[in-house]
Amino acid sequence: MTRLSIRIDFGDGSRLGPGKIQLLELVDTCGSITAAAKKMDMSYRRAWLLIDELNGMFESDLVETRPGGRGGGNARLSVLGRAVVQLYRALENDALGSSSPRMKELSKLMRTESAKAGSPKRKTG
Numbered sequence: 001m002t003r004l005s006i007r008i009d010f011g012d013g014s015r016l017g018p019g020k021i022q023l024l025e026l027v028d029t030c031g032s033i034t035a036a037a038k039k040m041d042m043s044y045r046r047a048w049l050l051i052d053e054l055n056g057m058f059e060s061d062l063v064e065t066r067p068g069g070r071g072g073g074n075a076r077l078s079v080l081g082r083a084v085v086q087l088y089r090a091l092e093n094d095a096l097g098s099s100s101p102r103m104k105e106l107s108k109l110m111r112t113e114s115a116k117a118g119s120p121k122r123k124t125g
Contacts, residue, residue, distance in 0.1 A: 002107040004099055006092050014057045021088050023050055027063055028077045028085075036075075051075075058084065 007017035019040075026036035037047035055061040062081030066074050077085070096103075 002103050002110075004092070004096050004103060006088070006095055008088075008091075010057070014053070016054075016057070016084075016088065020050055020054055021085055023047060024054070024062060024077060024081060024085050027051070027075050028082070031074050031076060033063075033065070033075045 005018050007015055009015050023036055023040060023042075026039050027033060030036050030039065033047050033051060034044050037044045040047070051063045055063060058080060060080050061078055062084055063075050064078050064081075
């Protein structure tokens with residue numbers, strides 16, 4: 001299945017793409033950085049570093065956390081965090097809608113799986 005992925009490269013070198021957005025969505029759904037990381041098959045440390053990066057990219061934190069205790073900590077998206085996810089998904093939908101005919105054209109030009117299996121390996125480099 002052909003699909004379109006959007007990555008936004010900001011002028012300061014920071015980036016926002018499908019992986020970070022999925023992490024934000026899972027934090028929102030799960031209420032936990034640990035649970036979101038597990039669902040993405042990612043270490044807690046990696047997830048925490050990405051969230052720290054995201055929090056530093058915008059005018060206020062996208063993810064709000066509460067330290068653990070007896071019942072454990074929790075995490076949730078801030079109002080800004082939800083707005084960033086919504087804007088990204090809207091941009092993604094806009095891009096998909098306007099590029100759909102071209103995506104279909106590109107897909108038609110791709111080799112079929114049976115043709116790929118029978119073709120010799122190409123050297124790169």
